[in-house]
Amino acid sequence: MAATKQVAEKLCELCSRGEHAKAMQDLYADDARHVEVMAMPGSPWPRVMEGKAALQKYSEEWSKMTTVHRSSIGKPIVNGNQFLVEMKMDATQNAGPMAGVRMDMSEQCLYTVKNGKIAEAKFFYSMG
């Protein structure tokens, strides 16, 4: 519980400063995975992505093709080895089928911590 709270606070601190890459580098386990609600239509990325290296590559490419106008992160809520935090983002895709569309998104992110590292991030958002 104490380790989970520490990871949660560190993640929020780094993300609120825009240091997403450092957050992933410092806090993710080598075999961490992301679980989206679904694979995005027209996207090469699958619903479940595994491995810190793959996630870092994804994150880097996502950053390149996205203009973030504004983003914010809520206050994490811890339960055992999991925590939940709301993320908001106002962004425009620069390429792909959604190019030029500005979207104001909000999602609840559920993180699972094992051995002091983030083992899984699962995203809950509604599709309009």
Next chain:
Amino acid sequence: MAATKQVAEKLCELCSRGEHAKAMQDLYADDARHVEVMAMPGSPWPRVMEGKAALQKYSEEWSKMTTVHRSSIGKPIVNGNQFLVEMKMDATQNAGPMAGVRMDMSEQCLYTVKNGKIAEAKFFYSMG
């Protein structure tokens, strides 16, 4: 995913009508469990409660000692075999160390569905 969505919608429909007992009876697995953030100080109920029968007993006793002034349930968001939904409640405890204290609470509830039934409910709320 389809079964999870169906269970989520049924739960929300019943809870929004105040039919919490029926929701538990119809939708919970026999070995369902509740995972709270922590055991409440002065409460006989543990952080993790297991078994539908135990949960029904808990729920019944909780109802007896609580006056609910108002409650609402949000729109469920599904990811795979889990869904997340916000519950709000304005209530006063009638007994125990918190007797007479009216609280306006909000929590995110994470449900896990297995074989078409709710196997776990995990509650995320912040303590003020």
